[in-house]
Amino acid sequence: MKSPSRQLTSVLLFVLISFINSVFAQPPKGKAVTPSAEEAAKLAGLKGKIKGLIVWSTSRDNNHDLYLMNADGTNPRSLTSGPKTDWYPRFSPDGKIVVFTRSKLDWTIEDDANKPERWDIYTVGSDGKNEKKIIADASWGTFTRDGKLLYAKGTQVYISNVDGSQEKLIADGNKEMKGGLVQHPSLSEDGGFLATTLRGKERETGILNLKTHIWFTSGGGCQFSFFPNSHKVVRVNQTGNGGTQIFAFDLQPDGTHGKISGNSIEGKDIRLIDLPGRRSHEYFPRLSPKGDYLVWGATQFGHDHDLADYEILIWKLGEPWGNATRLTFHSGNDRWPDIFLE
Numbered sequence: 001m002k003s004p005s006r007q008l009t010s011v012l013l014f015v016l017i018s019f020i021n022s023v024f025a026q027p028p029k030g031k032a033v034t035p036s037a038e039e040a041a042k043l044a045g046l047k048g049k050i051k052g053l054i055v056w057s058t059s060r061d062n063n064h065d066l067y068l069m070n071a072d073g074t075n076p077r078s079l080t081s082g083p084k085t086d087w088y089p090r091f092s093p094d095g096k097i098v099v100f101t102r103s104k105l106d107w108t109i110e111d112d113a114n115k116p117e118r119w120d121i122y123t124v125g126s127d128g129k130n131e132k133k134i135i136a137d138a139s140w141g142t143f144t145r146d147g148k149l150l151y152a153k154g155t156q157v158y159i160s161n162v163d164g165s166q167e168k169l170i171a172d173g174n175k176e177m178k179g180g181l182v183q184h185p186s187l188s189e190d191g192g193f194l195a196t197t198l199r200g201k202e203r204e205t206g207i208l209n210l211k212t213h214i215w216f217t218s219g220g221g222c223q224f225s226f227f228p229n230s231h232k233v234v235r236v237n238q239t240g241n242g243g244t245q246i247f248a249f250d251l252q253p254d255g256t257h258g259k260i261s262g263n264s265i266e267g268k269d270i271r272l273i274d275l276p277g278r279r280s281h282e283y284f285p286r287l288s289p290k291g292d293y294l295v296w297g298a299t300q301f302g303h304d305h306d307l308a309d310y311e312i313l314i315w316k317l318g319e320p321w322g323n324a325t326r327l328t329f330h331s332g333n334d335r336w337p338d339i340f341l342e
């Protein structure tokens with residue numbers, strides 16, 4: 001047995017380490033930074049061209065709160081506040097409601113995203129009113145195209161009405177997805193397929209056919225989701241300039257696809273975006289409701305989803321990559337954007 005004094009030393013050391021962790025692992029509040037002349041010119045070119053909203057999770061005021069800005073990058077403003085960690089915001093199909101995941105304790109890291117007991121799912125109006133808790137002990141809440149909620153509880157995926165009623169299990173990971181923890185579930189427009197990332201026991205991305213209950217392994221990477229209005233998918237791949245790039249490719253009618261080899265499937269280039277230059281560590285891809293614009297986060301240095309200086313960018317599909325426009329100018333952590341366009 002340890003002597004009382006050694007026990008006391010151990011306890012004090014534990015308290016000290018916990019204190020240091022709680023202080024220094026906090027995300028940075030950062031500060032506003034000035035756009036370069038090129039960035040300012042691109043931003044000015046976008047002003048008034050697109051109408052809508054972008055919501056994202058930022059550490060600039062506190063741990064992480066939700067912010068809104070106009071889709072052209074103007075008027076960034078606070079949507080939620082408080083000591084909890086608010087992240088993974090997603091617009092309803094009409095843009096009037098934002099669903100998001102909030103920690104039960106204060107600062108909570110994204111690595112804990114798949115511990116459902118640490119999170120609840122909330123909704124708030126895009127006007128900041130009517131914030132309410134909808135689903136307890138769940139994470140990764142998002143809207144389906146027909147306005148229902150889709151979310152994960154560890155290895156299981158559920159759908160409910162927007163008020164949380166009529167919850168229904170649609171995929172049981174222990175039976176159908178190798179027992180992997182579900183991240184970032186996304187439903188195809190016709191409701192027949194679920195695209196998701198598995199973590200924990202498994203580490204892969206794939207598609208579950210909800211009719212046949214057959215799982216198809218797409219490959220590595222993460223943040224796998226469906227385009228609106230098509231059987232096309234988008235995901236982050238752990239290759240490319242800056243360590244990541246974003247792929248987009250079509251699925252076969254049965255939810256499978258050909259083998260990915262380098263940057264292509266059967267000779268067809270599947271790179272959606274991989275910016276030149278330093279700000280090319282791309283994450284958090286999200287398409288506009290019609291699939292014509294992409295928003296995402298990218299860093300120049302670093303990867304940590306909680307701490308690194310991600311900034312939000314926007315790009316119109318089909319335009320040269322060089323037309324991508326940076327929308328945020330703040331050294332805090334800016335992550336998980338979603339876009340609603342009128």
Ligand SMILES: [Ca+2]
Pocket residue numbers: 240241242243244245273274275280281282
């Ligand atoms: Ca890249």
Ligand SMILES: [Ca+2]
Pocket residue numbers: 309310311328329330331332333334
């Ligand atoms: Ca930032």
